[in-house]
Amino acid sequence: MARTINRLSAAEVAKKNKPGRYGDGGGLWLQVSQFGTKAWIFRFMLDGKARQMGLGSIETFSLKEARERARQARQLVADGIDPIEVRLGQKQARRAEDAKRVTFWQGAEKYIAAHSAGWKNAKHADQWRNTLETYAKPVIGDLGVATVETAHILKILEPIWSEKTETASRLRGRIESVLDWATARHFRSGENPARWKGHLDKLLPARGKVAKVKHHAALPYADLPAFMARLRGMESLSAKALEFTILTVARTGEVVGAKWPEIDFGAKLWLVPAERMKAGKEHRVPLSDRALAILQSLPREKDNPFVFPGARKGKGLSNMAMLELLRGIDETKGLTVHGFRSTFRDWAAEQTAYPQELCEMALAHTVSDKVEAAYRRGDMLQKRYRLMAAWAGYCAGRPAKKENVIPMRETA
Numbered sequence: 001m002a003r004t005i006n007r008l009s010a011a012e013v014a015k016k017n018k019p020g021r022y023g024d025g026g027g028l029w030l031q032v033s034q035f036g037t038k039a040w041i042f043r044f045m046l047d048g049k050a051r052q053m054g055l056g057s058i059e060t061f062s063l064k065e066a067r068e069r070a071r072q073a074r075q076l077v078a079d080g081i082d083p084i085e086v087r088l089g090q091k092q093a094r095r096a097e098d099a100k101r102v103t104f105w106q107g108a109e110k111y112i113a114a115h116s117a118g119w120k121n122a123k124h125a126d127q128w129r130n131t132l133e134t135y136a137k138p139v140i141g142d143l144g145v146a147t148v149e150t151a152h153i154l155k156i157l158e159p160i161w162s163e164k165t166e167t168a169s170r171l172r173g174r175i176e177s178v179l180d181w182a183t184a185r186h187f188r189s190g191e192n193p194a195r196w197k198g199h200l201d202k203l204l205p206a207r208g209k210v211a212k213v214k215h216h217a218a219l220p221y222a223d224l225p226a227f228m229a230r231l232r233g234m235e236s237l238s239a240k241a242l243e244f245t246i247l248t249v250a251r252t253g254e255v256v257g258a259k260w261p262e263i264d265f266g267a268k269l270w271l272v273p274a275e276r277m278k279a280g281k282e283h284r285v286p287l288s289d290r291a292l293a294i295l296q297s298l299p300r301e302k303d304n305p306f307v308f309p310g311a312r313k314g315k316g317l318s319n320m321a322m323l324e325l326l327r328g329i330d331e332t333k334g335l336t337v338h339g340f341r342s343t344f345r346d347w348a349a350e351q352t353a354y355p356q357e358l359c360e361m362a363l364a365h366t367v368s369d370k371v372e373a374a375y376r377r378g379d380m381l382q383k384r385y386r387l388m389a390a391w392a393g394y395c396a397g398r399p400a401k402k403e404n405v406i407p408m409r410e411t412a
Contacts, residue, residue, distance in 0.1 A: 010063050013038070028070035030058070040066040044077045053084045095186045102187050104148055104178065105141035108132050111181045131171050132178075135160065145182040150193040154203060162210050169207055172196065218339035221347035225397040230329075238325040240294050241308045241317055245337060247291045247392055249344045249363055251278065252337050256317045258307040260300065268292060268385070272364075283364045286385040288392035344391060351394070354387055362387055 005025035013030055016022055016038070022030040029041050040055035055061065055069045073083040108129075116125040140152050153175065160168045176194035183189065194200070219227060224246075231243050245255045248270065257276050264271065270285040277283050287295075301309050306316035322337045341363055348359045361380050 006067065008063060013058060013063050024063070024067065024070075026067075026070055026074060028055075028066060040069070042070050042073050042083070044073065044083075046077055046080070046082055051082070051084065053087070092186070102145055102182070103142050104145050105132075105137050107145045107182050107187065108136070108178045111178045114181075128174055131167065132174055135167075135171055136175055145179065146188040148179060148188075148193060150199070150203075153194050153200070157200075157204065161204055165207050165210050172200065217334045217336055218342035218346070219335055221343050221351070221394075224343055224347070224395060228395045229397070236325070237298075237308055237317065238321040240298065242322040242325055242337065244291055244294045244308075245322065246340045246344075247288055247294075247395060248285050248388070249341050249391070250285065251341075251364075252319055252322060254283075256306075256308060256310075256319055256321070258316075259305040260307055261305070263287075263295060263307065265292065265295075277364060279364060281364075284381055286381065286388045288388045290392045290396065291388075347391070347394060348387070352390065354383075354390075358383055358387060 008022060008024045008030060012022075016030060016032055017036060019032050019034045021041075022032070024030065027042050027044050029043060031039050031041050033039075038058045040058065040061060041052050042055055043050065043052040045051070053073070055066055055073075058066075061069065076083045076086060112125055112128055119125055136156050139156050140148050143152070153172070156175070157168050157172055160171075172194055173196075176192055176196070179188065179192050179194055183192065191199070228243065228246070231239050231246075234240075241255055244250075245252065248255070250272070254272050254276055258270070258272070262271050262273070263269075268287045270287055272283040272285060274280050274282045295307065298307065304314050308317040309315070310317045310321075326335050326337065345359060345363065348354050349356070358380050362384050
């Protein structure tokens with residue numbers, strides 16, 4: 001009578017090379033693939049359904065070991081338990097244990113590394129890392145991502161929610177993203193404790209309730225010539241960077257990230273690459289004579305490509321350098337670097353006849369009107385040369401040319 005179990009021998013297992021399945025009995029099969037690889041599988045019936053599960057390759061488990069694994073699986077089936085579900089549960093338990101060894105900060109670093117390539121510029125990644133390191137790391141940095149709870153999130157956010165609402169709101173979103181990443185990687189399960197809608201919105205006041213939107217404080221354009229004269233009298237690199245920023249009506253990130261290959265002295269042009277622009281589009285900036293003079297006065301460091309080099313080797317000026325300079329000048333308390341763009345816009349609108357679209361182009365603003373955007377495909381470069389020269393002249397205390405000044409209404 002043929003045996004119903006232990007049909008194969010170790011020698012037979014070694015010789016089997018033809019693709020197919022060879023039964024050992026008791027649900028254990030040797031499977032030979034079309035590529036010649038061999039593995040053990042266990043086939044069984046449970047609740048009227050045929051199922052099968054892998055038991056490993058013959059390189060990992062011998063015939064004797066495979067029989068033992070099949071015996072354990074048969075015992076579970078006999079008790080009405082699915083061995084596949086048992087193994088899945090064991091795998092999830094191991095992942096949960098592994099999650100305890102993956103800290104929140106390790107998860108944050110992995111999240112930033114995975115997503116930074118898709119972010120517009122390196123500054124964005126720095127902002128992510130800096131806010132998480134400043135506020136979240138001291139509280140949950142060393143905790144396993146699986147153990148972060150709502151109480152931890154509130155401990156991070158509550159101290160800054162009223163005073164630094166915008167920062168706190170962005171921080172909350174970043175923590176939520178890191179924890180979502182951990183859930184997707186099976187390092188944690190359950191609800192995200194940093195979720196706003198339907199969760200934290202019940203525990204913290206809405207942003208609009210605790211902080212009104214504040215626009216960037218701007219210097220009145222009438223006070224600008226005197227301020228620029230004082231700025232020109234300063235020798236620091238931050239002062240030169242700020243003056244250059246005002247003359248080009250650029251954003252801080254565009255200036256501190258400027259590199260010498262972007263400057264064309266012959267064409268009097270600064271070409272800002274798309275990755276450093278807010279709109280993600282390359283921007284040409286006409287340079288006035290004074291802006292060029294500032295550039296020509298700057299030293300060029302051999303191993304540093306940045307126009308305005310920072311204290312760290314090979315790095316550009318800090319994002320905070322110009323703001324710190326402003327804070328040190330008494331009459332500019334509360335002003336921001338970005339606010340000088342508003343100063344320019346007010347001057348152009350109230351003191352010149354330059355059209356609005358030209359000024360918006362100088363500021364590299366995105367056109368919201370789709371029809372206007374479709375027709376305005378150029379960047380009005382030649383006209384912007386004249387605009388930037390007039391702006392530089394006003395900054396230096398010289399009146400704008402007659403043809404660009406709004407005529408005064410005659411009185412009776």
